[in-house]
Amino acid sequence: MSNNIRLRFPPSPTGKIHIGNMRTALFNWLVAKQKDGELVLRIEDTDQARSTKEFEDIIIQEMEWLGLDADEGVGIGGDYGPYRQTERIDLYQEYADKLLESGHAYKCYCTKEELDEMRQKAIDNDEMPRYDGSCRSLTEEERKAYEAEGREPVLRFKLPAEEREIVVEDLIRGDVSFSSSVLDDFIIFKSDGMPTYNFAVVIDDALMKISHVVRGEDHLSNTPKQILIYEALGFELPEFAHLPLILDENKAKLKKRGKDSVYIGEFREQGYLPEALFNFMALLGWSTGDEEEILSQEEIIDRFAIEDVNKSGAVFDREKLNWMNGKYIRAAELDRIVDLSLPFLLESGLVDEEYIENNRDWLAEVIDEVRTGVDYLSQIPEEAELFLTGIEFDNPEEAAEEFKGADVKLVFETLKIKMYEREELTAEAVGEIFKELKNELDVGGRTIYHPTRLAITGRGSGPEMTSVISIFGAEEIARRLDAALELAENN
């Protein structure tokens, strides 16, 4: 399947991966899948101070969880490796040398302090902070003198002498043009021997034969610099597409550390379903245009087009994600939801391994009932609690009063009899029993339902009574009814 369509997702492992990054990965994946191309996972770890292997593992793990499989890259291999930038230094060096030879780059010995001073002075004078090019034409003696001082040079890209327009042809935004005069001689190799982002990204994308560069809008302003490098090296330009950013509740670029965490791992740990997150992320900046928003992976791949992506930023709306996730939870195979819910139940202490072993079917019934009310699976325990613990009234005296009411005993006793009359106590059967109760007994609906619910669940509200009774079974219900009556007599 080689049609020269190649995309890449190049995260830097300097933090846990969040919604913003993953949405970019998703869009790249979608284009690759749809155009029958390949997706490359490249790790941009040139920031030695902040990159860690641990974060790299997290990225891979979370992509896998969401089903965003790469065809090539770190952890997978391929013909264009290595795929970690720190393992590609020789390559960057090689192309940097070419630039040096062709006169497109030069060594700069200015220290960070000198640069900072220069920048500050410019800002103070209300001028644009740009590198002044003082090392542009150093003599051999000056160079030697600096080296004798022990200064480690950086490599700077030399801007074209003549001012010119640099046009980024963007699939989403159309042509965006920049004047070279707003750029300065930017650094392509750091003094620690690492390439800078703008340089490495060009070398990698070119050498890895990337055809489509799909990335966040925050990279748009850097693109002209990269285009200059492509040109200086005689590389062919890829297609560019700059995605709108995902914003936080304050409409600012999503931070790695916000009020509400947006790390992918936390969504997983809270019991969000990967397909729900997938669906939701796809709709951040893109839409099919018609009314249905619950879309399968296939439908999304089928209908996605990078050209249809929005230009404006999208606020991450957790409410909508919750709604969507709830939909998916209700629609999913019960078995799977049970498997995914068990760890939460275990953690809550409501059940233990042995209990699960012996009561899996019963737990499945409970979970099935309770899943209608949750947004994510970590909410299962609190919803399931009333099925898994004994009755405890918040206020026993008040409860007792409720049970002392006229006809309550009659209702309870009749209910018991009718339950035992049934072969199978399905929710439908219980429904019929309640109807009979209402018809045969001369009591109001409230007298039937409210005390019954209280006696059985200890609460004033909760899942539907017919389901609760069906799930517990006649015997347990009878016990609870009796206990309630007893409470009434003793208070």
Next chain:
RNA sequence: GCCCUCAUCGUCUAGGGGUCUAGGACACCAGGUUUUCAUCCUGGCGGCAGGGGUUCGAAUCCCCUUGAGGGUACCA
């Protein structure tokens, strides 16, 4: 400061000159189902940032203003 981008209900969006008294989804509100909560169904509230043009006719095209965001690092 300078450069770039963006601008439709609170939020995600449809809309690419007339069919828009602007459609859908989430949230919210009301009603129905469930004599509870939730689910589910129905209905409602709510928006083209402002000002100029162009045009017989602008949410749609152009300009300005305003606002928001991004970039301007030996971060990526």
